[in-house]
Structures are given as structure tokens and as C-alpha cells.
Amino acid sequence: MNFYIKTILSTICLTCFSITYAQIPNTQYSQGVSYISGGVGEEESQAILAEAKQWPVLLELSQLENGRGVWIFGAKIKILNANHQVVFDAQADGPYMLINLPTGDYQLEGTYEEKVQKRSIAVKSTLPQKINLFWRSS
Secondary structure, X not given: OHHHHHHHHXXXXXHHHHHHXXXXXXXXXXXXXXEXXXXXXXXXXXXXXXXXXXXXXXXXXXXXXXOEEEEOOOOEEEEEOOOOOEEEEEEOOOOEEEEOOOOXXXXXXXXXXXXXXXXXXXXXXXXXXXXXXXXXXX
């Protein structure tokens, strides 16, 4: 009887753990800057958002389609430093992108469906920031 109770409890614990633990995508690198891109599916989105507290920059990428906002993937993200040198250049694999930029001032350029958006950002070591890039559909 004791064996069955332990087996059932172990199964319940493993099931709960696997439901609540979602894998975040692998860390990638562009120009030596680490980043994570993804957020396809609810579990992956939640995992990335939980991880975002550890990263200086979180990008959220969306588009207005049929009167409502929808998440997008495939946007091209380029970041230039204060000397106008490209320090990051990658394509988003989902609606979220975590970027580990060092402290400093940057120009962010997001391109989606040939439309470019630009933002000036100031990365501070103690203050993670969320940047929304929102495109209007053609």
C-alpha cells in the first residue's frame, strides 16, 4: 500500500512540475551580445516573461491586424551604439526578445514587412526595460 501511495505522489509531482516548467529558447549571440528570442505558445511566453527580470531589455513585437493587436515573428532587430556602430543584428523568432546589452545609449531599429521603426534607448544596469514595437498592417 505504501508503495502505491509513493508512486501516485511521485507521478503527481512530476506531472505538476512538467506543466509549470516551460523551457525558454536557447541563448543565441549577435556581435557578442547574448539574446533569447521566442514566445510562441503560452508556456514559452510565460517562461520568457519570467526570465525577463534578469535581462536589461525586453522587446515585445506586435502588429495591428483586422482592428486588433497580434504577436509577430520574423522582425529584424538592429541596434547601434552611440558611435553609430552596429552592436546587435538578429531576426526575432517570436514576439519576445530578451537582449543583454551593456549599459549605454543606443538606437534600436526594428524592420517588419519593409516598415522600419526607430527608438532611442538608454540601458541602465539596475533597471530592466520593456520596449514595445507595434507595426500597422499594410
